[in-house]
Amino acid sequence: MNTNRDPLKPRHFASDNYAGICPEAWTAMAEANTRHEVSYGDDTWTQKASDLLREVFETDCEVYFVFNGTSANSLSLATLCQSYHSVLCHELSHIETSECGAPEFFANGSKILVLPGAEGKVTPAGIEHAAHRRNDIHYPKPRVLSLTQATEVGTIYSVAELHALTATARGCGLRVHMDGARFANAVARLNVPPKEITWKAGVDVLCFGGSKNGLAVGEAVVFFDRELAREFDYRCKQGGQLASKMRFLSAPWVGLLKDGAWLRHARHSNAMAQRLEAGLRGLAGVRITYPVESNAVFVTLPAAVEKQLYQRGWKFYTGVITGAESRLMCSWDTTPEDVDAFVADLRELTA
Numbered sequence: 001m002n003t004n005r006d007p008l009k010p011r012h013f014a015s016d017n018y019a020g021i022c023p024e025a026w027t028a029m030a031e032a033n034t035r036h037e038v039s040y041g042d043d044t045w046t047q048k049a050s051d052l053l054r055e056v057f058e059t060d061c062e063v064y065f066v067f068n069g070t071s072a073n074s075l076s077l078a079t080l081c082q083s084y085h086s087v088l089c090h091e092l093s094h095i096e097t098s099e100c101g102a103p104e105f106f107a108n109g110s111k112i113l114v115l116p117g118a119e120g121k122v123t124p125a126g127i128e129h130a131a132h133r134r135n136d137i138h139y140p141k142p143r144v145l146s147l148t149q150a151t152e153v154g155t156i157y158s159v160a161e162l163h164a165l166t167a168t169a170r171g172c173g174l175r176v177h178m179d180g181a182r183f184a185n186a187v188a189r190l191n192v193p194p195k196e197i198t199w200k201a202g203v204d205v206l207c208f209g210g211s212k213n214g215l216a217v218g219e220a221v222v223f224f225d226r227e228l229a230r231e232f233d234y235r236c237k238q239g240g241q242l243a244s245k246m247r248f249l250s251a252p253w254v255g256l257l258k259d260g261a262w263l264r265h266a267r268h269s270n271a272m273a274q275r276l277e278a279g280l281r282g283l284a285g286v287r288i289t290y291p292v293e294s295n296a297v298f299v300t301l302p303a304a305v306e307k308q309l310y311q312r313g314w315k316f317y318t319g320v321i322t323g324a325e326s327r328l329m330c331s332w333d334t335t336p337e338d339v340d341a342f343v344a345d346l347r348e349l350t351a
């Protein structure tokens with residue numbers, strides 16, 4: 001039982017943010033800690049990290065570093081909206097289900113309008129419907145389409161899907177926001193230059209996640225339309241998101257970006273999810289409920305089996321995103337041995 005696992009360093013499948021800090025980020029953080037630097041983002045690390053992001057996206061984007069994804073999403077949506085506007089997103093979206101109303105709060109009351117859609121994805125028809133359902137003054141005027149890439153259920157919008165969605169959004173007069181808490185996993189999966197699924201595909205603002213890909217804290221808000229970034233620095237400061245020692249948010253990004261560690265980690269966590277899926281497929285009473293395209297595997301398990309897995313010390317969430325499924329997340333530090341140990345336990349319990 002659980003014998004393959006080092007009890008001093010247990011790894012779990014509950015969330016990719018259960019994992020620690022990746023070595024590349026840790027090393028950069030230590031380097032940033034060797035001397036004094038200018039505060040509030042006017043430092044060499046923040047300059048370097050921003051330049052690296054401009055290289056990654058192959059465009060002159062505007063970049064801000066904030067502490068977490070909720071603030072990245074909320075502040076960027078607040079920038080796109082007036083208080084009487086609305087944001088269209090999938091009904092499972094993090095901005096709707098998991099940010100405690102922060103987007104509406106920071107946008108002074110802009111309303112989130114949820115759209116249905118299979119496999120965690122919105123559709124052009126869904127956007128058209130929500131945008132044109134009403135055009136009178138009594139309805140909060142649709143202003144933004146928010147897409148999550150990878151989605152909350154681990155699926156990925158293809159390049160073609162993104163083009164279709166953003167073209168529809170433009171036709172409806174909407175700006176496009178992307179919640180990219182797991183953007184790296186999407187790039188790794190699609191194997192395209194990042195520009196192909198962002199600005200070239202009609203995305204105006206990307207919240208590029210770092211925490212779930214090996215940083216301690218920190219997400220990058222990337223504006224592809226620089227005009228939209230006007231006074232975003234004030235919004236960050238007012239929202240409590242201007243780090244005085246900004247270099248410790250930005251230096252880890254330098255570590256992650258400079259030799260492509262961000263993609264290596266994402267490819268690895270995606271590969272671990274593939275391995276996990278392969279191991280689970282065919283076990284009695286275990287059903288995979290969404291296509292495994294990033295670092296998440298959603299399954300339904302017999303209740304008794306789930307309980308026994310918990311008793312054996314495994315941690316994972318059931319029913320947090322969707323109804324009854326258990327969500328198994330792989331991270332940059334998940335090992336093949338972790339996956340195999342989990343599968344072995346599950347095989348034994350379902351035999």
Ligand SMILES: *Cc1c(COP(=O)(O)O)cnc(C)c1O
Pocket residue numbers: 068069070071094095148151152179181182211212
């Ligand atoms: C984790 C996550 C975020 C960010 O959450 P924070 O806890 O605020 O950092 C945003 N969007 C999605 C889809 C996420 O999974």
